[in-house]
Amino acid sequence: MNGCLKGALKLGCAIAIIGVLALIWWFREPIMRTGARWFGRSTALPSVADTAVGAPTPKATASGQAKVGNLRTSAGPDSVVLTPNEMASLIGAGIDWNVRKMYDSLRVELQEGKLVLHARLDTRALPPGTLGPFAGMVGEREPLRMAGTVSIGKPGTALYDITEISLRGIEIPGPFVKQITKQMAGASTSGAVPVKVDPAVTDVKVHMTGVVLYKRRRNGR
Structure with missing residues (x-):
C-alpha cells in the first residue's frame, strides 16, 4: 500500500x-x-548634452563635408578633427541604407580609441533568426548599443569593427557578436561594417574630444 x-x-x-x-x-x-x-540596464539613449556624444544634423553634415573636402586639396591640412555631431553625420550617411533604415535616433559616443553607436533598432526589419535565443527578450523597437574600432580599409571605405553589442541593456555574449553584426549591421565576413568615406581619408583616430581624419597614413600603423 x-x-x-x-x-x-x-x-x-x-x-x-x-x-x-x-x-x-x-x-x-x-x-x-x-x-x-x-x-537589463537603462534603456535610455545617451544625451547629446554630453560633449562626447553626437547626433546627425544638417549643420553637422555640411561642416563635416567641408572639413573632409579640405583634405582633397594640395594646400589643405594633413588632418581635420570632426566633432561628435559631425562623426555621427558621417556614420549615418556612410552606412548602407538597407541597414541605416533599421535605426532611429542615431547617437555616436566617442571613447578613447573606440566608437560607440547608440540607436533604436526596429527588430521587425531584421532577417528571421537574427537574434536567435534572444528574440523572445525584445520588443518591436529596442535600444541598441554597438562598440568597436574604426580603421580605413580601401580608399573610400572605413571599417567599423564591432566587438560589443547590447540590446535593451543586455550584453550579447562574445561568440554571437560577429554573427549578429552580419545580419543587424551589414557586416562583412570579418565582422566589420563598411562605412563610405571620402577617398582622401587614409587614416583615423578616435578621441573623446573628436575624431581625427588624416590625409596621409601615420607612421606606426
Missing part, C-alpha cells in the same frame, strides 16, 4: 513539474521580456 502511495506521489510530482515546464515554455516570450526589463 505504501509503495503504491509513494508511486502515485512521484507520478503526481512528475506531472506537476511537466505542467510547470510546459507553461514556462508556452509563455517564454513574455517571461523573458519581463526578465529583460527587470535585469
Whole structure:
C-alpha cells in the first residue's frame, strides 16, 4: 500500500513539474521580456548634452563635408578633427541604407580609441533568426548599443569593427557578436561594417574630444 502511495506521489510530482515546464515554455516570450526589463540596464539613449556624444544634423553634415573636402586639396591640412555631431553625420550617411533604415535616433559616443553607436533598432526589419535565443527578450523597437574600432580599409571605405553589442541593456555574449553584426549591421565576413568615406581619408583616430581624419597614413600603423 505504501509503495503504491509513494508511486502515485512521484507520478503526481512528475506531472506537476511537466505542467510547470510546459507553461514556462508556452509563455517564454513574455517571461523573458519581463526578465529583460527587470535585469537589463537603462534603456535610455545617451544625451547629446554630453560633449562626447553626437547626433546627425544638417549643420553637422555640411561642416563635416567641408572639413573632409579640405583634405582633397594640395594646400589643405594633413588632418581635420570632426566633432561628435559631425562623426555621427558621417556614420549615418556612410552606412548602407538597407541597414541605416533599421535605426532611429542615431547617437555616436566617442571613447578613447573606440566608437560607440547608440540607436533604436526596429527588430521587425531584421532577417528571421537574427537574434536567435534572444528574440523572445525584445520588443518591436529596442535600444541598441554597438562598440568597436574604426580603421580605413580601401580608399573610400572605413571599417567599423564591432566587438560589443547590447540590446535593451543586455550584453550579447562574445561568440554571437560577429554573427549578429552580419545580419543587424551589414557586416562583412570579418565582422566589420563598411562605412563610405571620402577617398582622401587614409587614416583615423578616435578621441573623446573628436575624431581625427588624416590625409596621409601615420607612421606606426
